[in-house]
Amino acid sequence: MTSSPALSVRSAHIVLDGHVVAENLSLDFPGGRTTCLLGRSGVGKTSLLRHLAGLLPGSRATGPVAYMAQRDLLLPWLSVLENVLLGYRLRRDAAARRTAEPRARALLAEVGLADRLHDLPQTLSGGMRQRAALARTLCEDRQIVLMDEPFGHLDAVTRLDLQDLAARLLQNRTVVMVTHDPLEALRLGHEIRVLSGRPFAVGPVIAPPGAVPRDPGDAALLALQARLIGELRSGA
Template sequence: MNAMPGMGGAARIVSIEGIARRFPGLTVFQDLWFHVDRGEFVCLVGHSGCGKTTILNILAGLDVPDEGGVLVDGREISGPSLDRAVIFQGHALMPWLSALENVAFAVSCRNPGWDKARVRDAARAALARVGLTQAAERKPAQLSGGMKQRVGIARALAVEPKLLLMDEPFSALDALTRGTLQEEVSRLVTEAGQTAFMITHDVDEAILLADRILLMTNGPEARVAEVVQNTLPRPRARANLHHMPGYHPLRDHIMDFLITRSRTLAGKPPEGWDSRRPPVVVPAEA
């Protein structure tokens, strides 16, 4: 497998190298190249049908590309791993276990040599980080939607993964809960120095969370058309995001892509297009 041009150094933890996913009569995406650096938060944005969830599943080891390869920390992935934790759209909790037991199960899988007390202490600490100390003994049926997702976040972070993968984890929540959890995830990921990759339809969510935003053209034969550098300073809060200098040029650029260019750039790329180096734009500096 050929390395991505410019690749090298300990900073790069994920390298997507020329992957494609095809089904009979349909190429969802092809010749897809991008990377994620250590400690970086990257969001992938695009319309339904461009293959966002398929890309995340490939990164999680739940699907395989038809071409190309995926390197995580310098090694080609060959299936699921606790080095790559996933937070799904649904909470994906085991309903017969309490919140504490759901997190403890993940901790014990990561640390099979730990005794039961140490595992439970680590699980309690993880729940405390997401504000669920008082709900530790409740089962999922006794938790609200937002609390279930908090358990899922605690479980994912408790295994200390090299890469945190998020599949629109807040899309089913009400607006108030969604905003609160977005800010909590931003804080937790920053505090832990966690590398994160997230797919989303929510432009403001991407602006709030991401260091870089990958914009995909419409499918079929989708590709990453632009890499948007988010220069808005951290910490960012949903309540004042729209007051930050540079917010409106950034949002307008992404919205213009989704409304117009994602469609006009779809299919055959422009002449001279280098899929390994999609354009990097910094609209906040425009």
């Protein structure tokens, strides 16, 4: 795989519903690494992610990205498999879709949905739908991946399993992931940035030791978790 590009924000002005979320923001995300964004609800994490994706007025994505929103956004009239291949369908690239189908099937097997390929989304639980959405994001096979609470609706064990899967499949890609869970950020992030205030300010880089995905029971990681929770509380 070729080297994944870094992402940069320069002098950004981000406004949501008439409120200034970020002003004169400059920020760098290293290429081939996972950066996790932490912050209290409403601070602007999702707005920053959407800015990076080019989904807000005045914003522009730096290149093709895969974007996973908080909601699964599965189309109710398409099967699980067809939802995972939706990007290829929307781009009307039949040849690429055929090439991607084995990857889609393999990803659905890895997220535990191999037996639900032809089911419609309304037959799935919320956690299953989230897993299908994760498979769709990974199936796009982009060098830049933006994820907004990708594991937010999963039970604890499935959450850990899919964190491990995402860490393996997204290795060497440029990933920016929003999470409300400090331990999740510490497991998956090569770098962690804490957002606080309005307009938000971005704290210094926190770089946990060790390779991802890290052991959630590691004493050093749990100590860092306590520090992050303290930062989040003091930045309220």
